[in-house]
Amino acid sequence: xxxxxQDLINHLHEKPSKELLSKKLFQLGHEHEIYGDIFDxxxxxxxxxxLSVLGLARDLNIFFGKSETIDVFNGNINTLxxxxxxxxxxxxxxxxxxxxEIENVMDNYRPYLENYFSTIVGKKTNFFTDISNFxxxxxxxxxxxxxxxxxxxxxxxxxxxxxxxxxxxxxxxVTLKGRNCVFxxxxxxxxxxxVMGGTSTACSSETKKVLVECAYFNPESIxxxxxxxxxxxxxxxxxxxxxxxxxxxxxxxxxxxIVQDHAKIKSIKLKSFIEDDIQSPTIPxxxxxxxxxxxxxxxxxxxxxxxxxxxxNILNDIKVPLYRHDIKTNNDLAEEIARVVGYDNIKSSxxxxxxxxxxxxxxxxxxxxxxxxxxxxxxxxxxxTSNEExxxxxxxxxxxxxxxxxxxxxxxxxxxxxxxxxxRQKDSIKLFEISDIYTxxxxxxxxxxxxxxxxGRLGKNYNDFSKKLDYKYLNKLLNRDFNEAIFKITEIHxxxxxxxKKDKIFYVEISMNDIxxxxxxxxxxxxxxxxxxxxxxxxxxxxxxxxxxxxINKLDKVETVISMLDEVxxxxxxxxxxxxxxxxxxxxxxxxxxxxxxxxxxxTLSDKEINNKIQxxxxxxxxxxxxxxxxx
Amino acid sequence: MSxxxxxNPPVAHNEYGGLHPIxxxxxxxxxxxxxxxxxxxxxxxxxxxxxxxxMLNIKKSHPxxxxxxxxxxxxxxxxxxxxxxxxxxxxxLESNPPIAFTSAGKVYxxxxxxxxxxxxxxxxxxxxxxxxxxANLKDLIHQILHELFGDNVQIRFRPxxxxxxxxxxxxxxxxxxxxxxxxxxCGIVNPIVLNNCNIDSNRYSGLAFxxxxxxxxxxxxxxxxxxxxxxxxxxxxxxxx
Numbered sequence: 001x002x003x004x005x006q007d008l009i010n011h012l013h014e015k016p017s018k019e020l021l022s023k024k025l026f027q028l029g030h031e032h033e034i035y036g037d038i039f040d041x042x043x044x045x046x047x048x049x050x051l052s053v054l055g056l057a058r059d060l061n062i063f064f065g066k067s068e069t070i071d072v073f074n075g076n077i078n079t080l081x082x083x084x085x086x087x088x089x090x091x092x093x094x095x096x097x098x099x100x101e102i103e104n105v106m107d108n109y110r111p112y113l114e115n116y117f118s119t120i121v122g123k124k125t126n127f128f129t130d131i132s133n134f135x136x137x138x139x140x141x142x143x144x145x146x147x148x149x150x151x152x153x154x155x156x157x158x159x160x161x162x163x164x165x166x167x168x169x170x171x172x173x174v175t176l177k178g179r180n181c182v183f184x185x186x187x188x189x190x191x192x193x194x195v196m197g198g199t200s201t202a203c204s205s206e207t208k209k210v211l212v213e214c215a216y217f218n219p220e221s222i223x224x225x226x227x228x229x230x231x232x233x234x235x236x237x238x239x240x241x242x243x244x245x246x247x248x249x250x251x252x253x254x255x256x257x258i259v260q261d262h263a264k265i266k267s268i269k270l271k272s273f274i275e276d277d278i279q280s281p282t283i284p285x286x287x288x289x290x291x292x293x294x295x296x297x298x299x300x301x302x303x304x305x306x307x308x309x310x311x312x313n314i315l316n317d318i319k320v321p322l323y324r325h326d327i328k329t330n331n332d333l334a335e336e337i338a339r340v341v342g343y344d345n346i347k348s349s350x351x352x353x354x355x356x357x358x359x360x361x362x363x364x365x366x367x368x369x370x371x372x373x374x375x376x377x378x379x380x381x382x383x384x385t386s387n388e389e390x391x392x393x394x395x396x397x398x399x400x401x402x403x404x405x406x407x408x409x410x411x412x413x414x415x416x417x418x419x420x421x422x423x424r425q426k427d428s429i430k431l432f433e434i435s436d437i438y439t440x441x442x443x444x445x446x447x448x449x450x451x452x453x454x455x456g457r458l459g460k461n462y463n464d465f466s467k468k469l470d471y472k473y474l475n476k477l478l479n480r481d482f483n484e485a486i487f488k489i490t491e492i493h494x495x496x497x498x499x500x501k502k503d504k505i506f507y508v509e510i511s512m513n514d515i516x517x518x519x520x521x522x523x524x525x526x527x528x529x530x531x532x533x534x535x536x537x538x539x540x541x542x543x544x545x546x547x548x549x550x551x552i553n554k555l556d557k558v559e560t561v562i563s564m565l566d567e568v569x570x571x572x573x574x575x576x577x578x579x580x581x582x583x584x585x586x587x588x589x590x591x592x593x594x595x596x597x598x599x600x601x602x603x604t605l606s607d608k609e610i611n612n613k614i615q616x617x618x619x620x621x622x623x624x625x626x627x628x629x630x631x632x
Numbered sequence: 633m634s635x636x637x638x639x640n641p642p643v644a645h646n647e648y649g650g651l652h653p654i655x656x657x658x659x660x661x662x663x664x665x666x667x668x669x670x671x672x673x674x675x676x677x678x679x680x681x682x683x684x685x686x687m688l689n690i691k692k693s694h695p696x697x698x699x700x701x702x703x704x705x706x707x708x709x710x711x712x713x714x715x716x717x718x719x720x721x722x723x724x725l726e727s728n729p730p731i732a733f734t735s736a737g738k739v740y741x742x743x744x745x746x747x748x749x750x751x752x753x754x755x756x757x758x759x760x761x762x763x764x765x766x767a768n769l770k771d772l773i774h775q776i777l778h779e780l781f782g783d784n785v786q787i788r789f790r791p792x793x794x795x796x797x798x799x800x801x802x803x804x805x806x807x808x809x810x811x812x813x814x815x816x817x818c819g820i821v822n823p824i825v826l827n828n829c830n831i832d833s834n835r836y837s838g839l840a841f842x843x844x845x846x847x848x849x850x851x852x853x854x855x856x857x858x859x860x861x862x863x864x865x866x867x868x869x870x871x872x873x
Binding site for chain 1: 669864
């Protein structure tokens with residue numbers, strides 16, 4: 001909610017700077033951003049009472065005092081004769097109707113009203129609706145303006161089962177379903193109560209006689225309606241959080257005053273319907289309890305003084321203002337005290353719990369360490385999938401209607417991870433995921449599983465570069481200690497995948513419970529390093545690979561070449577490694593294959609840039625006696 | 633003159649893999665909390681509305697229970713847990729105070745944008761005993777944040793609202809750029825929740841806190857896009873070993 005700094009301090013005795021105001025708002029729990037003179041407030045859902053200039057100022061009065069009273073119409077008001085029936089008092093225990101007839105409207109709004117539209121809202125609607133919107137901003141009570149001439153018959157409020165089309169005053173058409181609180185006249189729904197009025201009774205710039213409805217709706221009766229019907233409604237936002245049931249007369253007298261400031265009034269009539277006399281809740285005075293919750297030592301007069309300044313009425317017990325729907329218990333009162341004192345000013349006090357040793361020698365941790373040592377990377381995937389199996393658990397309201405099942409296997413996720421990395425020119429991929437899998441059988445079954453997938457080169461060093469990750473590799477890695485294959489290895493055939501790569505894919509999935517204890521006997525958790533390194537953003541630009549084959553016939557230069565290649569590094573070099581090393585006994589020549597992968601963080605590298613860098617790397621090496629790259 | 637036999641081949645390194653940075657961060661937090669006296673408890677990711685909401689004082693009308701915020705399964709029979717708090721409820725029902733434990737794992741919300749994901753990780757802690765106060769909570773949170781971000785980190789407590797704690801707080805740390813960053817939520821366990829778990833709230837009180845693992849990981853590693861964690865990009869994952 002946007003609140004103008006000037007409007008807020010008009011309600012405060014002292015006039016704090018924006019900085020001081022901001023500091024105190026945070027202390028009270030009111031998050032915000034400041035844009036020029038506008039405080040863009042974000043209130044917690046329990047503080048509906050703060051959703052107005054007056055409401056927020058009321059919370060700040062404890063620091064800055066209270067200022068001007070609200071300028072209202074103080075004259076007599078005739079009783080309105082209105083044919084109204086409330087058929088659902090629990091949903092609307094109090095409602096008032098104000099009828100105003102005017103002769104004409106001034107061409108320009110007065111500064112306080114004009115300023116609201118020029119700085120906060122931007123768009124005017126019509127005279128009466130503009131006043132209604134301003135009052136909601138100023139006092140927190142939504143009102144609805146009916147064009148009086150459009151309501152000829154009896155007006156009824158009821159909570160009814162609906163299956164009706166309803167055209168809102170904004171022109172959208174919604175189909176009301178299920179139970180809704182509505183206003184009905186002549187058999188037609190003319191307003192979705194607490195959310196939005198209808199187009200058939202809406203005010204226009206021609207309206208001279210208005211019927212202002214000012215109600216207290218039970219929050220439970222309004223919650224969810226604006227979202228259900230996709231209607232953006234400031235009124236619903238406020239009614240859902242609870243408005244001040246005692247404010248209706250003040251609000252309507254303020255309405256009259258603003259009309260009076262802008263138009264010649266012909267008549268004013270008012271009628272209130274009070275179905276239930278709501279009493280302020282009370283809480284017994286218990287200072288010890290408050291101190292026990294907070295760990296403080298406030299004296300009773302200090303405690304009650306704070307509450308008094310917050311608008312609580314203290315007699316034999318604590319009477320909670322009716323606008324504070326969030327205060328019901330001593331814990332709520334403790335929070336009030338902590339807010340005004342400042343959470344940061346409550347002194348910390350240690351607890352003495354016996355230290356525990358974290359059980360990091362679990363089977364799962366050992367398995368992770370073993371896989372890390374063997375070059376596997378752990379991945380974490382979302383569980384949503386389009387694949388529906390008999391035992392799949394269905395999501396009623398998926399984010400993506402194509403992914404409305406929980407996965408029953410880790411396989412598809414890991415295949416997707418493989419394809420994603422292959423598209424990024426990865427040619428040696430070893431991945432694993434350990435996750436709970438949920439199925440129905442028909443009861444919900446939970447099983448922790450390991451999924452493991454390999455494809456591509458065995459490794460990038462010169463021993464492994466030309467070998468492939470295969471069945472034999474996985475079988476040796478996982479099943480070497482067993483007479484029978486505990487880890488069932490399957491090949492995933494590429495013909496069913498969206499890929500042109502040829503490397504075979506091998507996959508294992510096993511319940512963690514099915515891995516025998518003996519598998520873990522020689523394993524440790526030494527590789528489960530927690531390392532908070534500083535991350536470097538991953539480049540989204542393509543990489544380029546260049547291979548070089550060195551021929552070294554001066555054997556004393558071999559170590560020098562290896563050492564020089566080891567030291568190669570640059571911002572545009574992503575990786576380098578020696579992928580081939582061969583000693584030719586006949587020719588007494590050492591052959592050395594070297595791969596250099598280029599990638600920039602800021603652009604696609606041109607051949608020229610890559611070639612220049614290669615020149616920079618190779619020239620000192622090729623200057624060595626007996627070192628050459630044949631053909632270069 | 634060297635002979636071929638005397639030439640040492642280059643070292644053939646076997647490349648290590650790595651734990652996912654989110655699991656590294658989660659493990660770090662669990663280890664840290666264990667050193668402060670919190671044991672680990674586990675619970676299911678598919679939960680009943682009773683444990684995920686009702687027992688935690690989240691009323692039927694609370695916005696979090698709407699279909700647009702929570703994933704429901706099998707005709708609204710269950711939910712994908714929206715926090716790890718139901719694990720604490722289950723554990724409180726099975727134990728008597730004093731109790732101190734953490735629950736950690738995946739949680740789900742119906743969100744998917746640049747800063748929110750439908751699945752993320754939480755680590756939550758609860759301590760229930762006689763005379764547990766807000767002052768105790770403050771001390772504990774200070775200890776956790778000093779361990780995570782150093783002794784000089786500036787910490788700010790702000791009032792907030794959670795149905796299961798009262799008073800409730802959100803805690804910020806001051807970043808190097810001078811901006812306050814929200815880091816965790818915490819509070820005094822609402823007596824209603826204790827009573828729901830058959831713990832006498834006249835005798836016992838509790839403190840509770842919850843950390844978003846992705847949030848901590850982003851700050852500790854300097855990752856500024858939460859979505860990076862779940863792309864499974866090897867260029868990303870290889871940095872955290």
